[in-house]
Amino acid sequence: MNQCIRFEEVTKYYGEKKIVDNVSLSIDKGELVTVLGPSGSGKTTMLKMINGIVQPDNGSIYVYDQDVAKCDIVNLRRRIGYVVQETVLFPHLDIYHNISYVPNLIGISKSKTKRRVRDLVDMLQLDKSMLKRYCDELSGGEKQRIGIARALAASPEIMLMDEPFGALDPETRAILQDELLRIWKELHMTIFFITHDVSEAEKLGSRILVMNEGVLEDKVTPVCVD
Amino acid sequence: MLGKKTLNVLIDERDFFIPLVMEHIYISSIAVMISTMLGLGLGVFISQYKYFKFPVLSLTNLIYTIPTIAMLGFLTPMTGVGNITAIIVLVIYALLPMVRNTYIGITDISNDIIEAANAMGSTKFQLLTRIKLPLALPVILTGFRNMVVMTISLAGIASFIGAGGLGTAIYRGISTNNVQVVLVGSILIALLAFISDQILIHFLKLVKLKKYLNLKIKSSIITVFIIFIFIFNLAGKQYDISIASKLGSEQFILSEILTILIEENSDLKVKLYKGVGGSTAGIHEGMIKGQFDLYPEYTGTAWLYLLQKEYEPDHDKLQAQLEKIYNEEYGIEWISYYGFNNSYALTVRTETADKYNLQKSSDVTAIADELVFGANYDYYERDDGFNAMADAYNLKFKKTIDMEIGLRYIALESKEIDILPIFTTDGEVLDLDVKILEDDKHFFKKYMAGNVIRKEILMKHPELRDILGKLNNTMDNEEISKLNYEVNIKKRIDRDVAREWLIKKGLIEDKK
Numbered sequence: 001m002n003q004c005i006r007f008e009e010v011t012k013y014y015g016e017k018k019i020v021d022n023v024s025l026s027i028d029k030g031e032l033v034t035v036l037g038p039s040g041s042g043k044t045t046m047l048k049m050i051n052g053i054v055q056p057d058n059g060s061i062y063v064y065d066q067d068v069a070k071c072d073i074v075n076l077r078r079r080i081g082y083v084v085q086e087t088v089l090f091p092h093l094d095i096y097h098n099i100s101y102v103p104n105l106i107g108i109s110k111s112k113t114k115r116r117v118r119d120l121v122d123m124l125q126l127d128k129s130m131l132k133r134y135c136d137e138l139s140g141g142e143k144q145r146i147g148i149a150r151a152l153a154a155s156p157e158i159m160l161m162d163e164p165f166g167a168l169d170p171e172t173r174a175i176l177q178d179e180l181l182r183i184w185k186e187l188h189m190t191i192f193f194i195t196h197d198v199s200e201a202e203k204l205g206s207r208i209l210v211m212n213e214g215v216l217e218d219k220v221t222p223v224c225v226d
Numbered sequence: 227m228l229g230k231k232t233l234n235v236l237i238d239e240r241d242f243f244i245p246l247v248m249e250h251i252y253i254s255s256i257a258v259m260i261s262t263m264l265g266l267g268l269g270v271f272i273s274q275y276k277y278f279k280f281p282v283l284s285l286t287n288l289i290y291t292i293p294t295i296a297m298l299g300f301l302t303p304m305t306g307v308g309n310i311t312a313i314i315v316l317v318i319y320a321l322l323p324m325v326r327n328t329y330i331g332i333t334d335i336s337n338d339i340i341e342a343a344n345a346m347g348s349t350k351f352q353l354l355t356r357i358k359l360p361l362a363l364p365v366i367l368t369g370f371r372n373m374v375v376m377t378i379s380l381a382g383i384a385s386f387i388g389a390g391g392l393g394t395a396i397y398r399g400i401s402t403n404n405v406q407v408v409l410v411g412s413i414l415i416a417l418l419a420f421i422s423d424q425i426l427i428h429f430l431k432l433v434k435l436k437k438y439l440n441l442k443i444k445s446s447i448i449t450v451f452i453i454f455i456f457i458f459n460l461a462g463k464q465y466d467i468s469i470a471s472k473l474g475s476e477q478f479i480l481s482e483i484l485t486i487l488i489e490e491n492s493d494l495k496v497k498l499y500k501g502v503g504g505s506t507a508g509i510h511e512g513m514i515k516g517q518f519d520l521y522p523e524y525t526g527t528a529w530l531y532l533l534q535k536e537y538e539p540d541h542d543k544l545q546a547q548l549e550k551i552y553n554e555e556y557g558i559e560w561i562s563y564y565g566f567n568n569s570y571a572l573t574v575r576t577e578t579a580d581k582y583n584l585q586k587s588s589d590v591t592a593i594a595d596e597l598v599f600g601a602n603y604d605y606y607e608r609d610d611g612f613n614a615m616a617d618a619y620n621l622k623f624k625k626t627i628d629m630e631i632g633l634r635y636i637a638l639e640s641k642e643i644d645i646l647p648i649f650t651t652d653g654e655v656l657d658l659d660v661k662i663l664e665d666d667k668h669f670f671k672k673y674m675a676g677n678v679i680r681k682e683i684l685m686k687h688p689e690l691r692d693i694l695g696k697l698n699n700t701m702d703n704e705e706i707s708k709l710n711y712e713v714n715i716k717k718r719i720d721r722d723v724a725r726e727w728l729i730k731k732g733l734i735e736d737k738k
């Protein structure tokens with residue numbers, strides 16, 4: 001089976017308010033799913049349920065057929081890249097150690113990590129001299145690239161991206177979108193990508209979902225993304 | 227007051243002060259280490275289990291407000307006197323800044339950062355060590371800084387409960403009325419606190435500039451330095467016999483005499499606890515527990531105060547019974563007696579004595595109505611005070627005055643009073659032109675100075691019997707008064723005075 005992420009009749013309340021309403025969804029391995037929807041419709045909530053940061057009130061989420069609520073969540077999270085808008089880099093770590101955060105958690109050897117960081121720096125066209133700097137010495141675009149590099153560092157099979165390019169100027173955004181597409185194809189990842197921007201959703205998505213007041217619907221499946 | 231004289235005291239007495247500085251750092255850093263670990267632990271704990279936040283913070287807050295004196299009074303009966311109690315007290319006070327700042331530092335971290343770290347698969351422990359603690363470091367370090375400075379200053383009172391450190395100097399200075407020694411001690415404590423503060427401010431700057439490598443190197447240097455001090459102190463901690471003394475120049479001199487005498491006449495190493503807090507009762511307690519082995523005591527004090535016995539006017543009888551009780555009940559032996567009597571004696575100006583031809587106290591009876599008597603308020607209140615004395619000698623003075631104890635000699639000199647009871651070993655008397663009248667009716671209770679030693683230590687080191695025996699009848703009232711005079715009035719160091727006396731008596735060799 002090629003299934004990667006599966007929501008089964010998932011419902012989430014915040015207080016009285018139903019944020020996610022009986023959502024069932026199945027995402028295959030290698031899909032780049034973009035999620036559109038108005039503010040407050042529950043997109044972020046959906047995303048955070050995939051790596052267990054938010055727990056559903058009803059239903060279950062499966063990642064590789066493992067129930068997120070029951071599996072070894074720490075291990076699962078290490079295999080899922082996570083990028084959010086205005087990426088939170090760790091202010092006490094320099095860029096090198098930000099990028100290598102997950103490899104260091106796992107205990108990957110120093111030399112391997114070093115090679116990996118070098119590859120990522122190349123892949124995302126970052127400046128090597130940046131590695132010794134701290135996040136308050138970087139531009140928004142640079143931070144966002146580093147956020148992506150950090151999410152990719154441990155070679156995850158899944159990426160959760162919550163409006164990662166939301167705060168960027170159109171030019172930088174376009175460049176990063178292209179890079180993301182390239183990386184996606186290169187690494188055969190499954191990506192869950194939230195955006196406000198319809199054109200971004202269409203440009204990136206192999207499949208587009210729309211969230212509306214907690215209800216999820218498929219929009220269009222672009223004919224071919226090749 | 228300050229200045230060259232103080233500097234001279236510091237330089238002349240460096241052999242006295244340097245070990246105290248080391249010991250001060252030693253005690254403070256043990257307390258700092260324990261409270262850092264405990265405070266960090268508690269702070270982390272309540273940041274994780276918010277449930278306990280209120281009780282823990284309230285309790286540390288409450289403890290923090292207990293006056294130090296009360297805390298010492300509360301703890302010493304349980305944990306005894308000495309370094310351990312001092313460290314416990316220091317740790318207790320140091321907890322609040324550590325716990326509070328750790329808690330605030332950790333809970334102030336933005337949720338986004340915690341969530342990001344969680345989402346990337348940090349375990350709870352990794353989250354703590356790689357994210358929370360490093361991010362809380364500036365706040366924790368600020369608390370640490372306060373705590374270190376406070377601990378170093380507070381350690382100054384550690385000597386009040388028999389611990390070492392620079393407080394010993396202050397304590398000694400106060401009780402021998404030596405301002406310079408007090409000053410040097412205080413300045414050194416302030417200096418230690420100031421230097422530590424500056425180092426920590428510098429560290430805080432490094433953290434804020436994220437110069438962690440620099441920070442690591444510098445803190446390693448300091449750690450090595452502190453380890454060095456530990457080794458230094460532990461090396462100095464090996465001793466065979468511990469000597470205690472109460473407060474006051476007389477006790478200081480006697481305990482120094484004991485220390486020097488033993489060290490010069492045997493291979494034994496002596497640890498001297500000078501001016502133990504809680505004084506008589508505290509030391510007696512320590513002797514029974516085996517914390518102290520030897521100290522100078524007075525027969526009267528032991529009999530009346532420690533044993534709570536009725537006074538026995540026949541001193542030989544008293545002494546025999548005292549020795550017996552000490553031997554049988556406490557395993558402590560009265561091993562030698564100096565020969566002087568720390569008691570009261572009626573005293574008049576020489577001029578007065580000449581005028582009325584006064585030699586003995588009973589000579590006063592006939593002419594008492596021409597004299598003004600002065601004593602401190604307490605003397606009129608005590609059972610064995612003024613009334614008893616007036617009865618014994620049938621004295622009816624022209625007038626009686628109560629006065630501040632410190633002013634009594636001035637009052638005598640200025641003829642405000644004519645007669646007063648003095649302490650027979652007071653150094654001050656030597657400066658005055660006075661006549662001490664013999665207590666011919668043996669009214670004043672006798673306080674003969676002697677040495678008491680635990681029998682156990684005497685068995686272990688039998689040579690001590692001979693050594694301490696040499697002190698028998700070596701010092702009369704005039705002689706101890708002179709020694710007290712050297713320390714109290716001339717502000718000389720008790721150890722030097724003790725050594726000089728031992729040399730003069732031929733009890734040790736003159737090395738110079």
Ligand SMILES: Nc1ncnc2c1ncn2[C@@H]1O[C@H](COP(=O)(O)OP(=O)(O)OP(=O)(O)O)[C@@H](O)[C@H]1O
Nearest residue numbers: 014015019037038039040041042043044045046211
């Ligand atoms: N921790 C929370 N507690 C209470 N309510 C929450 C919480 N997180 C989100 N909500 C509410 O749930 C609703 C959905 O939030 P969510 O973040 O999923 O929206 P979104 O679709 O991502 O919106 P946006 O596009 O603005 O990011 C919002 O109304 C929000 O106020």
Ligand SMILES: [Mg+2]
Nearest residue numbers: 043044045162
């Ligand atoms: Mg959102």
